[in-house]
Amino acid sequence: KVPDVVVRRLPMYLRALDNLENAGLSIVSSKELGDVTGTSPTQVRKDLTIFGGFGKQGVGYKISTLKKQLLTILKLDQDVKIAIVGLGRMGKAIIHYNAYKRDSGQRNSGYKNLTIEAGFDIDEEVLKQGPFDSVPAYHVNMLKDVIVKSGIKIAVLTVPAEAAQKMADICIEAGVKAFLNFSPATLIVPENVRVSNADVTVSLQSLAFYA
Amino acid sequence: KVPDVVVRRLPMYLRALDNLENAGLSIVSSKELGDVTGTSPTQVRKDLTIFGGFGKQGVGYKISTLKKQLLTILKLDQDVKIAIVGLGRMGKAIIHYNAYKRDSGQRNSGYKNLTIEAGFDIDEEVLKQGPFDSVPAYHVNMLKDVIVKSGIKIAVLTVPAEAAQKMADICIEAGVKAFLNFSPATLIVPENVRVSNADVTVSLQSLAFYA
Ligand SMILES: NC(=O)c1ccc[n+]([C@@H]2O[C@H](COP(=O)([O-])OP(=O)(O)OC[C@H]3O[C@@H](n4cnc5c(N)ncnc54)[C@H](O)[C@@H]3O)[C@@H](O)[C@H]2O)c1
Numbered sequence: 001k002v003p004d005v006v007v008r009r010l011p012m013y014l015r016a017l018d019n020l021e022n023a024g025l026s027i028v029s030s031k032e033l034g035d036v037t038g039t040s041p042t043q044v045r046k047d048l049t050i051f052g053g054f055g056k057q058g059v060g061y062k063i064s065t066l067k068k069q070l071l072t073i074l075k076l077d078q079d080v081k082i083a084i085v086g087l088g089r090m091g092k093a094i095i096h097y098n099a100y101k102r103d104s105g106q107r108n109s110g111y112k113n114l115t116i117e118a119g120f121d122i123d124e125e126v127l128k129q130g131p132f133d134s135v136p137a138y139h140v141n142m143l144k145d146v147i148v149k150s151g152i153k154i155a156v157l158t159v160p161a162e163a164a165q166k167m168a169d170i171c172i173e174a175g176v177k178a179f180l181n182f183s184p185a186t187l188i189v190p191e192n193v194r195v196s197n198a199d200v201t202v203s204l205q206s207l208a209f210y211a
Numbered sequence: 212k213v214p215d216v217v218v219r220r221l222p223m224y225l226r227a228l229d230n231l232e233n234a235g236l237s238i239v240s241s242k243e244l245g246d247v248t249g250t251s252p253t254q255v256r257k258d259l260t261i262f263g264g265f266g267k268q269g270v271g272y273k274i275s276t277l278k279k280q281l282l283t284i285l286k287l288d289q290d291v292k293i294a295i296v297g298l299g300r301m302g303k304a305i306i307h308y309n310a311y312k313r314d315s316g317q318r319n320s321g322y323k324n325l326t327i328e329a330g331f332d333i334d335e336e337v338l339k340q341g342p343f344d345s346v347p348a349y350h351v352n353m354l355k356d357v358i359v360k361s362g363i364k365i366a367v368l369t370v371p372a373e374a375a376q377k378m379a380d381i382c383i384e385a386g387v388k389a390f391l392n393f394s395p396a397t398l399i400v401p402e403n404v405r406v407s408n409a410d411v412t413v414s415l416q417s418l419a420f421y422a
């Protein structure tokens with residue numbers, strides 16, 4: 001079992017490799033990779049050794065090869081389908097941002113296979129405004145059907161706290177394996193389901209240190 | 212200089228201590244603290260030693276004391292004032308969430324001193340809808356004046372990419388020391404200013420691993 005703190009660093013390495021490649025580099029050292037992601041060269045080597053190492057002692061890592069390997073480890077070399085549950089401010093902002101990132105043509109690995117497949121809401125007024133940046137909007141009654149039919153594996157919960165657990169239960173029944181939970185509710189899920197809790201306040205609290 | 216990855220863990224320890232205190236505990240071990248925050252007991256001890264240690268070998272940490280010490284380290288025992296620049300979907304969602312967290316009475320250390328002091332936008336239609344959850348909405352022309360007068364030290368940037376750098380420059384001139392940047396723009400700031408880039412796609416990419 002790979003520690004989650006390691007898994008969370010992998011997309012940061014991917015982002016850093018994109019930026020370095022954009023700057024014209026083709027080889028990177030664990031020191032450089034550590035610097036741009038706020039970790040140490042030892043941490044970088046330790047993380048990558050879990051998946052097979054990849055670099056040559058003293059030479060560093062070939063950027064294009066390491067990128068491909070990270071995409072495979074993160075399963076971003078296949079299509080990953082996402083549902084947005086709750087099409088209020090946060091839900092629509094995330095859909096719009098994802099469309100911006102995809103269309104902006106930046107050399108961003110891992111974006112093109114991350115697809116927001118469908119959005120869900122309970123409010124007819126909201127549903128009438130859909131689709132949002134070509135993401136179709138369905139009533140929450142369709143949640144199970146659409147998730148099963150489309151093979152959606154990740155759900156973003158941007159619903160009020162009182163609706164979050166129920167929506168999560170339906171998603172799990174339909175085959176969702178991982179959640180990005182924005183609601184303040186603490187989700188209760190089976191062992192094999194992963195929950196990542198987003199919390200802007202935690203980021204603000206760490207910034208207070210620098211204020 | 213404390214590594215930023217350590218600073219980012221401190222609010223997570225604080226959150227975990229709140230939850231443990233809510234559950235009626237008064238002492239916690241570095242193992243328990245490591246488990247709830249996804250790090251190791253050794254990492255917990257290493258992090259806290261940077262600031263003076265606090266625990267007793269074999270006994271653990273007194274929750275109420277450690278909480279106070281973390282609040283002091285993060286400067287959350289004083290009033291920390293925040294500006295939200297851009298009152299669109301993200302800006303308003305963050306203001307509303309912060310009000311929910313503050314008013315929900317959950318024993319959440321570090322919330323009560325984290326105050327969203329003011330919001331700013333360029334669109335008169337948006338400004339007419341203010342204040343938002345009692346946060347006053349000002350035109351961006353007032354950004355410098357209000358930041359200086361209120362002593363705001365942190366700014367959340369929820370503006371489009373093309374406006375982000377200019378807004379950051381004005382904030383820095385007015386005394387802001389740290390940014391939570393939601394815009395896709397990469398900010399260029401002086402050495403003594405801290406930028407934390409929020410990116411929902413990085414969280415989604417790490418969740419693909421579990422899908
Ligand atoms: N974690 C964070 O940092 C953070 C930041 C901002 C907001 N939030 C949280 O994100 C959530 C959304 O915030 P928002 O500002 O977008 O709220 P919002 O009120 O604008 O949107 C909520 C949407 O959910 C819909 N909804 C309600 N019940 C539903 C259900 N059972 N199924 C599907 N849709 C349902 C509503 O119709 C509405 O469109 C809230 O829980 C809020 O507390 C978290």
Ligand SMILES: NC(=O)c1ccc[n+]([C@@H]2O[C@H](COP(=O)([O-])OP(=O)(O)OC[C@H]3O[C@@H](n4cnc5c(N)ncnc54)[C@H](O)[C@@H]3O)[C@@H](O)[C@H]2O)c1
Pocket residue numbers: 092093094096097100296297298299300301302331332333334337351368369370371372374378392393394395409410411412
């Ligand atoms: N990092 C992430 O994960 C993430 C997620 C969602 C959105 N975003 C980004 O956050 C930003 C806001 O997204 P949104 O969905 O709220 O957009 P939005 O269009 O709903 O809101 C933008 C607001 O900024 C205002 N604005 C424009 N120029 C301004 C200026 N110079 N000064 C002050 N206000 C100004 C607009 O009037 C509008 O109210 C965008 O840059 C978007 O790409 C990032």
